[in-house]
Amino acid sequence: MATPGRTAIGTPASEPAPRRELAVFTWKVLIVAGVAALALFLWRVSGTLLLIFTGVLFAILLQRLTGYVSRFTGLGHGWALAIVLLLLVLLIGGGGFLMGQSIASQVDQLREQITTAVGALPDSWRERVTEQSRNWPWMSSLSSFASGLAYMVGDLVVVMFAALYLAASPGVYRRGVVLLVPPAGQDRAREVMDVTGEALWKWLIGQLVAMAVVGLLITAGLWILGIPSAPALGMIAALMEFIPLVGPFLAAVPAVMIAFAQSPQDALWVAGLYLVIQQIEGNLVTPLLQKRVVDLPPVVTIGAIAAGGVLFGILGMFLATPIAVTVMVLVNLLYIEDKLGERRHFPSS
Known part of the structure; x- marks a missing residue:
């Protein structure tokens, strides 16, 4: 004969439905709280x-x-x-x-x-500029610069x-x-790390070649135009080429300003030089490199740069593209291949 709280074969009776629902709800709340805490931690140490x-x-x-x-x-x-x-x-x-x-x-x-x-x-303007320069908080600015x-x-x-x-x-x-990683997934983890490392290496090679080409062309062009500090400006252009789309425009600003100090006509020539070289890089150098290196979709690149700049500042803009490469590799390997069972499309073989 069955006793209260036990089934006929002596096992505990099933838990009441309200208690089961409370347990499930509690676990959901804990999972959400854990994910939120992890996201907050990652944000603080970003x-x-x-x-x-x-x-x-x-x-x-x-x-x-x-x-x-x-x-x-x-x-x-x-x-x-x-x-x-x-x-x-x-x-x-x-x-x-x-x-x-x-x-x-x-x-x-x-x-x-x-x-x-x-x-x-004019005298009135010169006096105003002189007065403003005296009131400029240069000590505070110098302290901020030294701290940075x-x-x-x-x-x-x-x-x-x-x-x-x-x-x-x-x-x-x-x-x-x-x-x-659990033992069953360790071989896959090694494969993911190998593919990610190879994709980042290919991206680095393409980026370094593009930077070198742009730096040399800018240096040679500015030297022909007679602009001072051509090697320095060429190096700046090469470094800023690390930031796709946005970097070339940022690199052109100091060169145009220096050229404008000589004459407005020189500034126009320098602006045209940067525009022509950027077109050569975007329509000739980059397409040739992308046949053998990682090719990110343009929308992904633009979105990554915008998000990186808003969230993490200049460092986020510099690292936006390689982070996007890493994310694309993980999505293709762990989701498209492992979950959907389809052939990955990135990075190209």
Whole structure:
């Protein structure tokens, strides 16, 4: 004979429906709260995550260059990495020294031009400009600039050390990430990491080639036009080419301003030069590179740059495209292939 609360075979009776509904609702609330807490945590540490992602990009560059040097010279991974680092230090240090000298001379020239322009103003205007310059809170601005520079140097140190550790022992960190995945999915995790790394490397190669081409063309064009600081402006154009669509317009601003200080006609010639070179890069260089590198849809690129700039500022704009590449790879592998069972379309083989 069955007793209250138990079935005829002696097992506990099923839980009342209201209690089951309360348990399900409680679990839903906890899941939502957990997701919200995780999103808030990621948002608070987003700056650190972007720096780590920058370190990963630089580590991919170092690791690939190290592999090429190792195969060419027969040296071990450590010695090959040391050679790559030495060459990069010499390249960046030499370029920074030349750019610093050019910028210093340009600043002196610009100061002289501003002084001459102020002296040519009418007396009432010159007195007003002089009075405004005296009241300008230069100490506060200098303090803000120094603080921002200190933060930038600190971020650069974090990126460099992260990249060095990742490039020196990539297998250690790769195994650590794979161990976070259940054993049944570890092979797939390795494949996803390999495809993502290859896609980011292809994107880096295409970006570096485009940057070099734009920098050389801008330098040569400005030198022909007789614009001061052509190498420095060419380097700025090459660096800003890292930001698709928006970067070339930002790079043209200082060049046009310097040219306008010489004459309005020079400013028009410089603006036309940047426009022509941007058309060459967009219609000739980039399409040729995209046959062998990662090709993101334009809408994805524009949306990523806009979102990165709004959410994370200038660093978000710089990293918007590689982050979009990573997201596209994950969506294609983990959703289109694994969930939908269809063939992935990105990155192209």
